[in-house]
Amino acid sequence: MRSVCTLICVFLCGCIYHLAVQGREMSKGFALIADLYTGGVAGSTGGVLCGGAAMLLRWLCGKTLAFVICVFFAVMTLLGAMNITIPSIIRAIANRPKDDYVEEADEDYIDPATAVVNNIANKQIARRRQRREQQAVKNAPEETPPETPKQLPPEKQPRSTPKQEKTNASPSQDDVKQVPGKGAAFMERIDGDISAPLSGTSEYVKDETPPIPEPLPARPAAAKPVRVEGEDMGEKLPSKMPEFVPNAPIPPAPKLDEGKVKPAQEAKSGKVTAKEAARSARQVAAEIDQAQAVQQPDYCFPPLDLLKRPVRAGTDGTEEMRENSRRLNETLASFNIDAHIINVTRGPSVTRYEVELDKGVRLNKVTGCADDIALSLGASGVRIAAVPGKISVVGIEVPNRAVTTVSLREVIDSNEFAKAKSKTSVALGKSIDGSCIVGNIAKMPHLLIAGTTGSGKSVCMNSIIISLLYKAGPDDVKLIMVDPKMVELGIYNGIPHLLIPVVTDPKKAAGSLQWAVTEMLRRYRMMSDMGVRDLESYNSIVLSEEDGQKLPQVVIIIDELADLMMVAAKEVEDSICRIAQMGRAAGMHLIIATQRPSANVITGLMKANIPSRIAFSVASAMESRIILDTMGAEKLVGKGDMLYAPIGCGKPLRVQGCFVTDTEVEAVAGYVKDNYTADYSQQVLDEIEKKAQQTGKKPASVSDPDPTDEELEGDEMLPAAVDVILETGQASVSMLQRRLKLGYARAARIVDEMEEKGIVGPFQGSKPRAILITKEQWASMKGGQTEQMGFDDLDSVPDELM
Numbered sequence: 001m002r003s004v005c006t007l008i009c010v011f012l013c014g015c016i017y018h019l020a021v022q023g024r025e026m027s028k029g030f031a032l033i034a035d036l037y038t039g040g041v042a043g044s045t046g047g048v049l050c051g052g053a054a055m056l057l058r059w060l061c062g063k064t065l066a067f068v069i070c071v072f073f074a075v076m077t078l079l080g081a082m083n084i085t086i087p088s089i090i091r092a093i094a095n096r097p098k099d100d101y102v103e104e105a106d107e108d109y110i111d112p113a114t115a116v117v118n119n120i121a122n123k124q125i126a127r128r129r130q131r132r133e134q135q136a137v138k139n140a141p142e143e144t145p146p147e148t149p150k151q152l153p154p155e156k157q158p159r160s161t162p163k164q165e166k167t168n169a170s171p172s173q174d175d176v177k178q179v180p181g182k183g184a185a186f187m188e189r190i191d192g193d194i195s196a197p198l199s200g201t202s203e204y205v206k207d208e209t210p211p212i213p214e215p216l217p218a219r220p221a222a223a224k225p226v227r228v229e230g231e232d233m234g235e236k237l238p239s240k241m242p243e244f245v246p247n248a249p250i251p252p253a254p255k256l257d258e259g260k261v262k263p264a265q266e267a268k269s270g271k272v273t274a275k276e277a278a279r280s281a282r283q284v285a286a287e288i289d290q291a292q293a294v295q296q297p298d299y300c301f302p303p304l305d306l307l308k309r310p311v312r313a314g315t316d317g318t319e320e321m322r323e324n325s326r327r328l329n330e331t332l333a334s335f336n337i338d339a340h341i342i343n344v345t346r347g348p349s350v351t352r353y354e355v356e357l358d359k360g361v362r363l364n365k366v367t368g369c370a371d372d373i374a375l376s377l378g379a380s381g382v383r384i385a386a387v388p389g390k391i392s393v394v395g396i397e398v399p400n401r402a403v404t405t406v407s408l409r410e411v412i413d414s415n416e417f418a419k420a421k422s423k424t425s426v427a428l429g430k431s432i433d434g435s436c437i438v439g440n441i442a443k444m445p446h447l448l449i450a451g452t453t454g455s456g457k458s459v460c461m462n463s464i465i466i467s468l469l470y471k472a473g474p475d476d477v478k479l480i481m482v483d484p485k486m487v488e489l490g491i492y493n494g495i496p497h498l499l500i501p502v503v504t505d506p507k508k509a510a511g512s513l514q515w516a517v518t519e520m521l522r523r524y525r526m527m528s529d530m531g532v533r534d535l536e537s538y539n540s541i542v543l544s545e546e547d548g549q550k551l552p553q554v555v556i557i558i559d560e561l562a563d564l565m566m567v568a569a570k571e572v573e574d575s576i577c578r579i580a581q582m583g584r585a586a587g588m589h590l591i592i593a594t595q596r597p598s599a600n601v602i603t604g605l606m607k608a609n610i611p612s613r614i615a616f617s618v619a620s621a622m623e624s625r626i627i628l629d630t631m632g633a634e635k636l637v638g639k640g641d642m643l644y645a646p647i648g649c650g651k652p653l654r655v656q657g658c659f660v661t662d663t664e665v666e667a668v669a670g671y672v673k674d675n676y677t678a679d680y681s682q683q684v685l686d687e688i689e690k691k692a693q694q695t696g697k698k699p700a701s702v703s704d705p706d707p708t709d710e711e712l713e714g715d716e717m718l719p720a721a722v723d724v725i726l727e728t729g730q731a732s733v734s735m736l737q738r739r740l741k742l743g744y745a746r747a748a749r750i751v752d753e754m755e756e757k758g759i760v761g762p763f764q765g766s767k768p769r770a771i772l773i774t775k776e777q778w779a780s781m782k783g784g785q786t787e788q789m790g791f792d793d794l795d796s797v798p799d800e801l802m
Helices: 002-021 031-042 047-061 063-081 086-094 112-139 162-166 179-195 198-203 218-232 258-295 318-334 363-367 370-377 408-412 415-419 457-471 506-530 535-544 561-586 604-609 621-628 662-675 682-693 709-713 718-728 733-740 744-756 775-783 791-796
Strands: 339-346 350-357 383-386 393-399 425-431 436-440 447-450 477-482 553-558 588-594 612-615 641-645 653-659
Touching: 002 047, 002 063, 031 047, 047 063, 318 339, 318 350, 318 370, 350 363, 363 383, 363 393, 370 383, 370 393, 408 415, 408 425, 408 436, 408 457, 408 653, 415 436, 425 457, 447 457, 447 621, 457 477, 457 553, 457 588, 457 653, 457 662, 477 506, 506 535, 506 553, 506 561, 506 588, 506 682, 553 561, 561 588, 561 604, 612 621, 718 733, 718 744, 718 775, 733 744
Parallel strands: 447 588, 447 612, 477 553, 553 588
Antiparallel strands: 339 350, 350 393, 383 393, 425 436, 425 653, 612 641, 641 653
16 A cells, blocks of 8 residues: 555656646647657656646646645655554644643643543552552561651751651651661661662652651551660660761660570561562562463464465366266166266266166166276266265266366365364365365364375375364364374474374384373363363363463374384274273364275274274275275275265265375475474373383383282183193193183193193193192192192102103
8 A cells, every 4th residue: 555655646746747847838639648758858747647647637627726636645645655644643743742831820720631640640659659568567567667857957967768858747756765776677678678679669759749648556566666675675765866966986886685686686687588588489480480471472373375376277077078978878778777867066076977867766776887887988987876965866976087186275265164163173175066175173073094005195184284283273282193104294393283293103102192091081080070071161161260271182193003003003902992982072083094994904993983084095895895884985086086974974975185285284384383382291201201111012121010910810711721631631732722612822821821830841842741740739739738839749740740
């Protein structure tokens, strides 16, 4: 706006110049343009533009009025270029400084605004003084407040503080008798002013501020201890104030009982210093906390300019849709399927042909011809599914020859994303009909993403993370990222949303999941104490209290689950299942991605507790069933083409995922890092390190938990196994498997346990193990008569077994 005003002002100045200097006759017609140009170069006219506008305005209004109009608007545009408005000029004139000279007749007149401001200021000063005096009386109850000395002549007036110079009341006779107490109180009052210089700055105000008189009852109360102290010392106070003599020698101080007075003064001064030190420490701590709170800037959401604008495809698919419709009708007719196309919808990656089936036509008759339809249309594959919300209508989704990229910016900039109230809203992509798909992690509440390499899985993860950076601040959402591949999520190290740096060690990742379980249980205990059922209710109660701090939602993002399952399958599966079962109310959410959707990676227990799924292109229909519990993902075309099945959705929705480049990810992450400092939780890091040390297969250490009593007692089938070997006279694993119907692993463990207890001998290759006890010894061992078999017991072993 200022630039526009500047250009207009220059243009009007040219018009004014033309009106002022042009006096000769100008040519007519097109020769006028050449004449104005020549005169503009010579300086005798305003040029073609300014001169032409000035001549037109002079022809309409006359020279004088045209000159006035040009000057007026030139001044207005000049003020606009300097960012000066008419109201600001009026306020500046009204608030201009005025001369302090006031006529004698108006000496008693006080401006109402000045009177109000002065009255408020005086009240504030009075309150500060009163608080300071109350604090002084509370901290030093034995001090005598300084009395107001009599105004002495200039040559006899003692040196006093600014507080004493203001007082004008004359001291009474009783007050004069307390001169030694006054001197001590006066010096301590000076020390107090020196130790707290800031608190006394309000004393040095203008003389027009009315002084606040000290309360009269406080004087005798504060002076009483001083008189009693003097009487106890047995000294008479002077009845008259001695005259002040300049340069007179200072008389020696009266000898006091040092054993009584000095310890009291030292204790008193030490006590006051401790209080002041503690008070100052609290004030400094509060100021530091306040300064830190002020210095920590608010989260600055990244601008949309960091994301690239969508590039519209230049190809028109009308001819392609017309040709495919003709071929599709011919194919259906060739298979004697009574159906006809009623609608065609072109999406970013596929086109859906809606086919209405006649009565009596079964759906599986159409789905059985999927490969033949794809062959007739020249497509790699088609997906046939019922259209939700329409009766007897089947959608045949055919891949487009040219895929239109869906930019992340156009989804984040859409009304759907702007209207989403949840802080965990994420941009996923666009459906076939062109509507933006926005997911809510809090309602999912957990998400499983699967797809082959290059299908768009990592791009989808980046879109989810970038959406969270655009939607929520670090106080609302915290992230834990696990990246075993070490190259996908490392760019996000340093953003304020991270609780800990991006985890790349699989064992440490298992420890992070175990910490999340501990944090979830801690949140449940806090919500139980508050009597609430979810995190939102808990935060609303905490924020209503003073100094309340809300709990953020925690989103745990795992980029590759298969690597974690290979290292610590049991710990990872148990932690994921517990978080998936109980994490929703505590604000703990999982986003798990894997490129190997096999049954040993995505177990049935995980699938049962993670309701929302996203399936990209997979290799087989079996993998599609593992992810979605239905076929269809094997027919996807890749490049972000996915099936989105949120919780509560009957059929998966075909969506073209958002595309975000590595450059855009770096730009957004860099902007967030530059404008906000990451604050990792050291407590969380320590707990994760501790749990990571206990993860996986490792030898026992001091930090490991002690074995339980059941582990020490051994297998419960051990007595039955001993009875069997004593009955048969054969100690072999295969015999225990047959007789006790045990598995090989358990039977082998029982035999090893017998060897440890000295019941059977060691392994001897092809020879059978030796049985080292008899039935009588075993009966006594079971009865508790013999706790441990010694070497003497070997004498009773039969010779044929030795």
